[in-house]
Each structure stands twice: as structure tokens, then as C-alpha cells.
Amino acid sequence: xxxxxxxxxxxxxxxxxxxxxxxxxxPVRFAILAEEYGVxxxxxxxxxxxxxxxxxxxxxxxxxxxxxxxLEMSIxxxxxxxxxxxxxxxxxxxxxxxxxxxTEGGLNVYHQKDEVxxxxxxxxxxxxxxxxxxxxxxxxxxxxxxxxxDAVEFHTGFYSNSRNLHExxxxxxxxxxxxxxxxxxxxxxxxxxxxxxxNVFDIAKIYEIHELNIGYSIVSRSLFVGLKNAIKEMKxxxxxxxxxxxxxxxxx
Ligand SMILES: CC(=O)[C@@H](O)[C@H](O)COP(=O)(O)O
Ligand SMILES: NCC(=O)COP(=O)(O)O
Numbered sequence: 693x694x695x696x697x698x699x700x701x702x703x704x705x706x707x708x709x710x711x712x713x714x715x716x717x718x719p720v721r722f723a724i725l726a727e728e729y730g731v732x733x734x735x736x737x738x739x740x741x742x743x744x745x746x747x748x749x750x751x752x753x754x755x756x757x758x759x760x761x762x763l764e765m766s767i768x769x770x771x772x773x774x775x776x777x778x779x780x781x782x783x784x785x786x787x788x789x790x791x792x793x794x795t796e797g798g799l800n801v802y803h804q805k806d807e808v809x810x811x812x813x814x815x816x817x818x819x820x821x822x823x824x825x826x827x828x829x830x831x832x833x834x835x836x837x838x839x840x841x842d843a844v845e846f847h848t849g850f851y852s853n854s855r856n857l858h859e860x861x862x863x864x865x866x867x868x869x870x871x872x873x874x875x876x877x878x879x880x881x882x883x884x885x886x887x888x889x890x891n892v893f894d895i896a897k898i899y900e901i902h903e904l905n906i907g908y909s910i911v912s913r914s915l916f917v918g919l920k921n922a923i924k925e926m927k928x929x930x931x932x933x934x935x936x937x938x939x940x941x942x943x944x
Contacts (some may be wrong), residue, residue: 695929696896698732700923701907706744714936719745720752722911722919727759729923730783733781735884735905737764738770739788747774754778758759764825767804767811775815782821784845795885798827798847801835809839816840822874823882828870832854833877843880845905846870848895852886853854864894875900875932889913896933904930905935 705719723734734757736745753761760781765771766788775783785808787799801808801824812822823843827850828833836844851863871881883895884905896904906926913922 694899695933696901696934697732697903698730698886698923698930699735699760699882699903699905699929700731700910701734701735701737701764702726702909702911703737703744705744705905706749719749720756720814720943723753724756725919726759726923729786729920730927731759731923733760733762733905735762735764735784735907737773737786739770740768741767741790749882750774750778750780754780762823767799767807772811774813775820776818777841779818782823782843784823784825784843786825795825795847795849797849798832799825800832801826801839801841802831805835805839808835812840816842823880828867830847830870830873833874833879837877837879838876839860841879843882843902844874845882845884847885848887849885851895852888852891860891868898869896871898871900888928892929893933896930897937899937922941 702719702723705722715940762782763780764784815822824836824841825845828846854860882903887906888909
């Protein structure tokens, strides 16, 4: 059975900390515990306005993490230069809008291929694995390949926010066929955004997916059952999903 990796996004711990301009809860301490409880990587989104994760958090994480750091970031020059100094294991390029509550969609690589390619080259020349956070669409996958990405992460927000079974099945179909296509082209395929204990099973069944990055639901669940149990429960769902799909590579 092919393992599916779990990355935990700890931005949401920093959101609570920053709301009161306190020093706690500390996302770095949360990340260390998450690693201890068995997650495979830690994701942080360093927004240009540093409204949750700060540069200082990223520096501290880079010194203590035992697994991998996946740094989500825009393609702005300042952030790219920062990433090249910190050298996380991977960078995931995401779109960013100052007014949004959370990331609203994938990066439009198709429309800014040259700019993205330039950033991908810079990061890769610093030894960083580069992923692009995109919609599960063939034109975006092709553009990501042309931009030189090592990996793509499919934005699962539309799947997660779907209002009925018909919509969610439609979104799921797009993710399955895009995962199959991207993998056949040699890309590492990850996914995330808005995934929960209730909706993750069908996504985790998709054999081509290597890693899921999940933050909000795990941080929220940890308030009720503790971080150790929150991670254990999520890992169990991922494991069960993969077990179910062992003889069925289509993801259905
Ligand atoms: C890129 C992505 O899907 C998430 O990492 C999300 O952006 C988390 O950060 P925010 O809470 O700032 O949206
Ligand atoms: N890239 C997606 C991510 O890191 C986690 O998103 P969410 O689970 O916090 O919505």
C-alpha cells in the first residue's frame, strides 16, 4: 500500500497568537509537537503582511524542525529573497490578496508563466523543491510543467466548500483526473485547503496524491481532543482511505 503523507499547516496557531499580540500560543512549539505525534511535514504560509506567520517564526522553525518545512508564499521579490536565505525543503507558490480571509483559489500559472518560471528557477537554484498551488485543471498543469515545477498542490477549496453531493462529486472528478494527468507527466501531486475529518476520505483515496496539507480542521479539532488525538484521528482516516484503494488505482 502506498503511504499518503500528512503535512500540518500551523498558520492558524499564529492567527490566535497575533489576535491578542501575545507570545502564545506558539506555532513553533505546536509544530514540534505535531512532528512528535507523527506528521510528515510542517506547512506555513508567510503572507507578505505577516498577519499570522512571521519571518521570525520561519527562522525559528528552520532551526528546530526534524521533518520538512513547506513554505507557502507569493511570487513577490522580497519573499523569494527571504526563502532563498532560509532554504526550506520546499516552497509552494500561492496567489495572495491582502483583503482575502484565506487563499481563494489557485495560482494562475497559465497567465503568468514567465514570472512564475523565473521564480521557480531562482528557488530551485537554491536547492529548494518547488510546488505550485493550482486549480485541478489541465491548462494549469501544463503551464506548471513549462514553468519547471517539481510538484503541484491542488487547491481543494471548491471541493471542500461544495454545497451538495452533486457539486462535491463534480469537484472530486476534476481532482481525480487532474491527479492522474499530472502524475503521468512526472509531477509530484499534493492537495489541500479546507480539508476536514468529514471530507478528506475520498481525496486520500486518490492513489496519485503524495501528500495532503491540512491546517484549519486539525488545529480546530485539537482544541477539543488535544493535538495528539487530532493527528491520530486524521492519520487513521488517511490510512483507511489508502487501504480501501489498494486494488483500485483510479481513486473511485
Ligand atoms: C495556501 C493555502 O491554501 C493555505 O495554506 C492557506 O493560505 C493558509 O493560510 P491563510 O490562513 O493565510 O489563508
Ligand atoms: N495548502 C493548504 C494548507 O496548507 C492547509 O489549508 P487549511 O487546511 O488550513 O485550509
